[in-house]
Amino acid sequence: MISPLIGPGDGHTWPTEIDVRHxxxxxxxxxxxxxxxxxxxxxLSQPALSTQLHRVERALERTVFERDRHGVRPTALGEVLLxxxxxxxxxxxxxxxxxxxxxxxxxxxLLRIGxxxxxFAETLSGVVAAAARGxxxxxxAVTSRTALFSxxxxxxxxxxxxxxxxxxxxxxxxxxxxxxxxTEPVFVVVSPDHPAAGLGEVSLAELDGSVWLMPSDEDDxxxxxxxxxxxxxGLGEITVRKLDPMALRQSVRHEPRAVAPARSLGSGSxxxxxxxALRGVPLRTRHLLLxxxxxxxxxxxxRSGLVDAITEPAAIRHRLPEWAAANPGWLxx
Numbered sequence: 586m587i588s589p590l591i592g593p594g595d596g597h598t599w600p601t602e603i604d605v606r607h608x609x610x611x612x613x614x615x616x617x618x619x620x621x622x623x624x625x626x627x628x629l630s631q632p633a634l635s636t637q638l639h640r641v642e643r644a645l646e647r648t649v650f651e652r653d654r655h656g657v658r659p660t661a662l663g664e665v666l667l668x669x670x671x672x673x674x675x676x677x678x679x680x681x682x683x684x685x686x687x688x689x690x691x692x693x694x695l696l697r698i699g700x701x702x703x704x705f706a707e708t709l710s711g712v713v714a715a716a717a718r719g720x721x722x723x724x725x726a727v728t729s730r731t732a733l734f735s736x737x738x739x740x741x742x743x744x745x746x747x748x749x750x751x752x753x754x755x756x757x758x759x760x761x762x763x764x765x766x767x768t769e770p771v772f773v774v775v776s777p778d779h780p781a782a783g784l785g786e787v788s789l790a791e792l793d794g795s796v797w798l799m800p801s802d803e804d805d806x807x808x809x810x811x812x813x814x815x816x817x818x819g820l821g822e823i824t825v826r827k828l829d830p831m832a833l834r835q836s837v838r839h840e841p842r843a844v845a846p847a848r849s850l851g852s853g854s855x856x857x858x859x860x861x862a863l864r865g866v867p868l869r870t871r872h873l874l875l876x877x878x879x880x881x882x883x884x885x886x887x888r889s890g891l892v893d894a895i896t897e898p899a900a901i902r903h904r905l906p907e908w909a910a911a912n913p914g915w916l917x918x
Contacts, residue, residue, distance in 0.1 A: 607641050608670040610634065611649060615667050615801075616829050619656035658832075665825050668827050671801050672729075679732030696720045697883070699727035699736055699745035704850045704902075704916075705872050705891050706768060709746050712890035714885045730755065730806070737761050737877045744876040744884065746891075750810035751869060760878045766888050767916040770849045771868035774858040774905055778841040786862040786908075789818035795844040797825045798833050807870070808851045811846065814867045849915070850895075850902045872916075892916070 607731065612629065616632070617623040624634040642648050649666060650657040659667055696717050700706040706724075714722045727733045727745055736742045738758060746766075757763045773781075779795070808825065808866045815823045828836060837843045837858045845856050848870055874891075875881045876884055895916060903909045 597858050598770045603641065603644070605674065607637070610637055611641065611663075611667060612614055612670055612674060614638065614650060614657060615659055615663070618658075618831075620652075622656075647670060664698060664826070667801065671827075672805065675728045675802070676731065679727065679729050679735075694720050695723055696744075697723045697725060699725045699733065699742040699747075701727055701733075701747050703746065703748055703870075703872060704769070704848070704897060706746055708891060708894040712854055712887055712894055713744065713882065715890060716886045717881075728802075729804075733875070734758050734761065737875060740877065743880045744874065744882050744887070745870065746874055748870050748872050750807055750871065752813050753806040753810050754871075755873060755875075757875060761907055762876055762878070762884075764874045766872040766874055766891055769839055769870045769872065769916055770862075770866045770912075771846050771870060772863060773861050774837060774845045774847045774856045775861055776837055776839075776843040779843065779859075781844075781861050782859045784861060785905075786864050788864045789815055789820065789867055792844055793820050793843060795823075796840055796842045798836055798840075798845040799825060799827050799841055800833060801827045801829050803827065807846070811868060818867065847904060849904055849909070862905055862908050 613627050614620060614623040617626055620635055621631050624631045627634065638649070645662065645666075647662045648660050649661055651661040665883050689720070696713070698709065698713055700709050710722050710724045714720075725736070725742060727736060727742070727747065730747070733745055734757075737745060738760060747755065755763065761764075773792070775781050775795075781791060791853075799808065799811075811825070812823065815821075826836070833845060834856055837845055837856055843858075846868060847856060847860065872891075874884055874888055876882060909915070
């Protein structure tokens with residue numbers, strides 16, 4: 586919490602505890618790119634939202650957003666604040682979901698499963714339903730490791746799909762079991778003006794001096810994995826900027842040294858720019874199934890079903906099909 590601050594010259598004490606409500610306002614403004622659009626999305630008047638923003642900025646004694654005729658963009662302080670805010674908001678949403686699900690009475694026989702949005706999550710419900718002997722299946726979003734463990738331990742979900750990275754491996758709590766599904770390589774999308782743009786494959790060391798861009802909702806575990814692997818490659822401290830998806834796509838196009846990690850299978854939202862493989866695959870994501878003691882789900886069958894279900898889409902959606910053909914054995918196949 587931030588200590589109370591007396592507004593200069595006016596004798597009023599401004600409300601300075603930055604709570605979840607304030608963080609949601611800041612996140613909405615950053616995502617919308619303007620006060621007016623954010624106010625509409627939040628159901629507030631523009632003056633009301635501006636007043637609340639001014640109060641937060643006054644409490645911080647710094648501006649969170651720079652304003653110009655194009656809208657607003659985060660200041661250096663704003664970037665720091667928003668990176669933390671999004672983690673807090675994700676955790677708050679997970680907590681609210683866990684409490685609500687815990688107190689709600691499930692329908693008889695309902696099988697609740699959880700998933701972090703990944704390439705496998707799209708097919709998880711169908712695969713689990715096929716292995717669940719007719720039980721109805723409900724899929725819940727799980728967006729943090731803490732929420733994942735809580736949901737499994739307290740019975741909110743019976744099985745979950747998550748992921749981790751080398752150096753950031755999951756250690757399940759007592760009563761929770763884990764089975765890897767497969768490992769997915771991480772490539773990079775680079776600016777068209779980046780020196781690596783014309784190369785099919787580079788080492789991490791060849792990306793020295795790059796500006797690393799990641800989605801604002803990317804998990805901290807991958808950030809730590811990236812930082813660790815870059816240090817191992819001799820890059821030292823790297824510059825990482827977390828941006829909302831639209832700003833990230835624009836930055837990749839216009840920042841000559843921009844580099845954005847991209848998992849091997851494309852999603853519906855594609856970052857524009859040349860895709861380059863990393864020699865030795867130093868960046869990778871491991872997909873995992875986790876389940877609680879007493880689960881009746883045939884987890885090995887679910888794993889096989891997930892691998893089979895992703896094989897055909899992988900051939901279509903792979904960012905580097907020639908690389909995939911030359912490097913078989915990924916994603917559980």
